[in-house]
Amino acid sequence: MIIEERPEKNQGASWWSDRSKKLLADQKNSWPLLKENYQNLENVIEREFEFDGFTVRVQSNQARIISSSADVRAEAIRSRKCFLCRENFPLEQNGLSYNKQVFILANPYPIFPEHLTISKSKHIPQTIIGNFAEFLEISRILGKHYTVFYNGPKCGSSAPDHMHFQAGTKNLIPVEFEFDKMVQRLSRAVVSNGKIEARFFEDHLRYFITLESRNKGELLFAFKTFINSFKKISVPHDEPLLNIISSYQEDIWRVIIFPRGKHRPDQYSLEGSKQLLISPAAVDMGGLFITPRKEDFEKITKDDIVNIYKQVTVTKEYFEYLRKKIGEIFI
Ligand SMILES: [Zn+2]
Numbered sequence: 541m542i543i544e545e546r547p548e549k550n551q552g553a554s555w556w557s558d559r560s561k562k563l564l565a566d567q568k569n570s571w572p573l574l575k576e577n578y579q580n581l582e583n584v585i586e587r588e589f590e591f592d593g594f595t596v597r598v599q600s601n602q603a604r605i606i607s608s609s610a611d612v613r614a615e616a617i618r619s620r621k622c623f624l625c626r627e628n629f630p631l632e633q634n635g636l637s638y639n640k641q642v643f644i645l646a647n648p649y650p651i652f653p654e655h656l657t658i659s660k661s662k663h664i665p666q667t668i669i670g671n672f673a674e675f676l677e678i679s680r681i682l683g684k685h686y687t688v689f690y691n692g693p694k695c696g697s698s699a700p701d702h703m704h705f706q707a708g709t710k711n712l713i714p715v716e717f718e719f720d721k722m723v724q725r726l727s728r729a730v731v732s733n734g735k736i737e738a739r740f741f742e743d744h745l746r747y748f749i750t751l752e753s754r755n756k757g758e759l760l761f762a763f764k765t766f767i768n769s770f771k772k773i774s775v776p777h778d779e780p781l782l783n784i785i786s787s788y789q790e791d792i793w794r795v796i797i798f799p800r801g802k803h804r805p806d807q808y809s810l811e812g813s814k815q816l817l818i819s820p821a822a823v824d825m826g827g828l829f830i831t832p833r834k835e836d837f838e839k840i841t842k843d844d845i846v847n848i849y850k851q852v853t854v855t856k857e858y859f860e861y862l863r864k865k866i867g868e869i870f871i
Pocket residue numbers: 622623624625662663664701702
């Protein structure tokens with residue numbers, strides 16, 4: 541059932557965030573699968589690995605096996621019923637309709653104590669190109685309680701045929717709660733024109749770029765510059781591989797972009813004891829590794845984390861190119 545509620549004129553900017561929180565609470569009571577998966581999440585265990593000035597956490601989460609091992613090849617996608625299309629929703633699933641074009645839904649396979657899927661009402665392919673403005677808008681309206689993230693169609697999304705974002709409890713991804721600490725260690729300072737700030741992280745095992753601004757137009761322009769530059773050095777016709785995490789606080793967006801070299805590390809397809817079923821997406825790039833198999837959770841080492849990041853991040857040459865192109869905005 542899609543709930544057609546919207547804020548009254550005098551209701552504040554946090555209405556959608558509060559209302560989504562209530563949706564999730566209601567769904568935990570009315571949808572047995574959801575209730576069970578959230579109860580299991582309460583007993584989830586995590587390990588923490590200390591690096592030089594930042595941490596990476598590993599979460600043991602068996603419910604995520606469906607997502608992590610999803611067969612995202614075109615023929616497999618075509619032959620399954622799309623779980624983000626309204627006609628295929630489980631009977632118990634309710635959603636909020638935002639602008640008639642987007643549904644806010646409870647995610648039944650949570651990583652966070654509160655985990656939402658934000659899905660287009662129409663079945664259209666996953667892409668950030670043309671959808672970044674909506675991504676910013678969703679991260680603003682949900683910003684009070686949630687951080688919003690995006691996984692590219694070939695980079696962690698388990699429904700590459702149906703446009704969607706996800707949102708999770710704010711400040712639970714290491715890159716969010718350690719942001720200030722990580723910024724202090726940056727070897728090169730921020731670039732800024734007074735309206736937008738860009739930072740380039742290169743000393744944290746994986747490369748990433750952050751854009752911060754209270755001005756949506758500035759963010760759109762910077763992102764366009766980034767994506768057009770990244771396209772030039774990526775496989776033609778495909779969206780460049782990337783994940784994005786965005787949060788909104790005190791009227792300011794913070795967008796964290798992870799340009800990627802590849803989706804799954806070699807360990808994913810090794811056999812026997814050498815295999816690690818880890819399929820990195822936005823959350824993993826943000827410093828929270830999800831391991832759906834207990835054996836992987838137990839055996840993963842610090843060296844594995846270093847090695848996996850090294851395989852799936854972009855090369856230093858590509859990162860320098862992106863830095864140069866984005867930097868040109870500020871000249
Ligand atoms: Zn669909």
